[in-house]
Amino acid sequence: MNAVVETYDLEKTYFLESVVVRALRGVTFRVDEGDFVALMGPSGSGKSTLLNQLGCLDRPTRGDYFLAGRNVSQMDDDQLSDIRSKYLGFIFQSYNLLPQYTVVENIQVPLFYQNARLDDRTHRRCVRLAEMVGLGDRLDHRPMQLSGGQQQRVAIARALVNRPQVILADEPTGNLDSRTSDDIMQMLVKLNDAGKTIIMVTHENDIAAWAKRVVRMRDGHVETDVRNIERTQPSHEANEEFLQALSEILAEEEAEAAA
Amino acid sequence: MKDFWVWWDKTRGTLVLALRSLWVNKLRAFLSVLGIIIGVAAVISMTAFGEGSMQDALEDIKRQGATNVIVNSLKPPDDGSSQRRSFIANYGLTYRDYDQFLLIESVVRSVPMRIIAPQEIRRLDRMQQGRVIGTTQDYDKVNQIELAIGRFLIDSDNDQDEGDSRSMRNVCVLGSNVAEMLFPFEKPVGQTVVLNKHQFIVVGVLKDRMALTSSSGLQEDYNNDVYIPLRTCRARFGETVFIRQSGARGGEKVELHQVTLTVEDTDKVLDAGAAIEDMLSTSHLRKDWAVTVPLARLKEAERARDRYLQLLAFIAGISLFVGGIGIMNIMLATVTERTREIGIRRALGAKRKDITFQFLIEAITQTSLGGAIGVLVGFGGVYLIAWASQFFWGVHVPFLFSRRPVLISAGASIAVGIFFGLYPAMKASRLDPIEALRHE
Secondary structure, X not given: OOEEEEEEEEEEEEEOOOOEEEEEEEEEEEEEOOOEEEXXXXXXXXXHHHHXXXXXXXXXXXXXXXXXXXXXXXXXXXXXXXXXXXXXXXEOOXXXXXXXXXXXXXXXXXXXXXXXXXXXXXXXXXXXXXXHOOOOOOOOOOHHHOOHHHHHHHHHHHHHOOOOOEEEEEOOOOOOOHHHHHHHHHHHHHHHHOOOEEEEEOOOHHHHOOOOEEEEEEOOEEEEEEEOOOOOOOOOOOOHHHHHHHHHHHHHHHHHHXX | XXXXXXXXXXXXXXXXXXXXXXXXXXXXXXXXXXHHHHHHHHHHHHHHHHHHHHHHHHHHHHHHOOOEEEEEEOOOOOOXXXXXXXOEEEOOEOHHHHHHHOOOOOEEEEEXXXXXXXXXXXXXXXXXXXXXXXXXXXXXXXXXXXXXXXXOOOHHHHOOOOOOOOOOOXXXXXXXXXXXXXXXXXXXXXXXXXXXXXXEEEEEEEOOOXXXXXXXXXXXXXXXXEEEEHHHHHHHHOOEEEEEEOOEEEEEEOOEOEEEEEXXXXXXXXXXXXXXXXXXXXXOXXXXXXXXXXXXXXXXXXXXXXXXHHHHHHHHHHHHHHHHHHHHHHHHHXXXXXXXXXXXXXXXXXXXXXXXXXXHHHHHHHHHHHHHHHHHHHHHHHHHHHHHHHHHOOOOXXXXXXXXXXXXXXXXHHHHHHHHHHHHHHHHHOOOHHHHHHOO
């Protein structure tokens, strides 16, 4: 298996006015391609700090981080921005859609910063993704007009638009009720089944139960790192269309990459 | 080429975003650019009115002729020597002066004038007060006057052939108003009028001629003038003009009231004027003459306009500066308000310069829209004021739109957007993505 994410002795120290906070104290951690990892831990355990590091939103104080074989720990701000726009997809707890944009435009935002042309083909792709997450009839709606679950589905589509190496999800179901949470988790599992690597921060055990692997953190260390044996299985009847559309899109992508 | 299209997509997207963000906060955006709107509108309208009135003045001066030098006789102030109690004031330009002017090389044409005013102009039982002007044929060329009918004076009217009874002919050309008053029902040409008990044959009538403001500020009304040959004037009216005013008797002995000289080129006008001044100040003991160079007045008027525009630019600068501070204030508030959005964009791959660009474009869009509105308001205001003063007070307010203030306003609006938008945009771009994402 190829490692998509590898960290070696990653440390992050915050120097606040009067205190020094050692948020990460040497995390060595590896995620293989196609894995689905749940990062867990009490607040202050460093799981969010680790996710920010993995998301290239911040640089480590010490240690190395290889993302898809690239050492990103020494990159400057512009290079990190490039990495984020090309290799990473983000799903946030509070959806974080841009209020001025419609559904399709929100999905397109990562491409906007890729120095690529925004032509009809990109537009069609965004529409396909919106249809895939079941919002084909709401393409021109603004986030304000959507429910939480719908917003999170837009965010999932947005996280896929740049064909990322890793999808990072920060409490993706934190603001959702349990039924909608199930919907979202089913989608993530299907994405993972289709080969996408997912790293998800959560503090709920039944959400973590969807993942293939559970990493627990405490005081800036990885405490336990186990395979999830009793994994929650997605119901087969649900999201049939989603899976269908997803496999089509992925097939197209592969064909494009080959060409 | 591809780079251009990528850039174009990005700029277009950013522009659309900027317009949408402004549209969301229409009122706030409008209020924050109000300073710029007012500043630009004021500049546009003030320059339009300024240029308009200046244009009138310049036209006036140009009508006097940019290549002309005008020399006038001037009644000198009473001094000790005039206490001889003579009734007759003897002053002014002489025929000798006139001959001397012709010696200046650059002078191509010169027109002497005697003005006898006021003078009664009679036709049967009709009478009109006017001025009688004795002059030569070049008068019409120098003053760019147009004939309605007939001809102007020609040099042979002035000829003085020995033994020829037809020399010093009693012919005259009437100003439009005189012709209208004396000949309401007939064609004037070929008819006679009486000037100072002498019969004069009318040979031509002038078109209406616009009055112009002379250097002394007096309005000269040309439409009551009657033009006769200079020699005829000397013979029939003599050198002394008697003025009777409410019992007091006085007389003036003036050989020539005015000489208009045309110089071959505008470059040489000022020199010619100076040469004439030199000439006159040596030959005349008193300052009984005045030299007017319309071109010099033109230059002065242009300098005055430039000063006016400079002052305006200064005021405009201040108002744009104040407007710019308003923009900066609102942009800083916007950046704080949209910290979350900045965090999201950074997380999704926006570089610092993308964020700077976005907010800078937004500021520039705002100020240039403000500038555009200001230009329109300025235009509208000018028309409104001109119409209102015509309608309510019957005052004609001249105005003139030119391209320059519009271009300058546009440039200044964009510059204000860049200058005052840059700091908030930089501030936005320096936000830490993680902090920004956490922002509520």
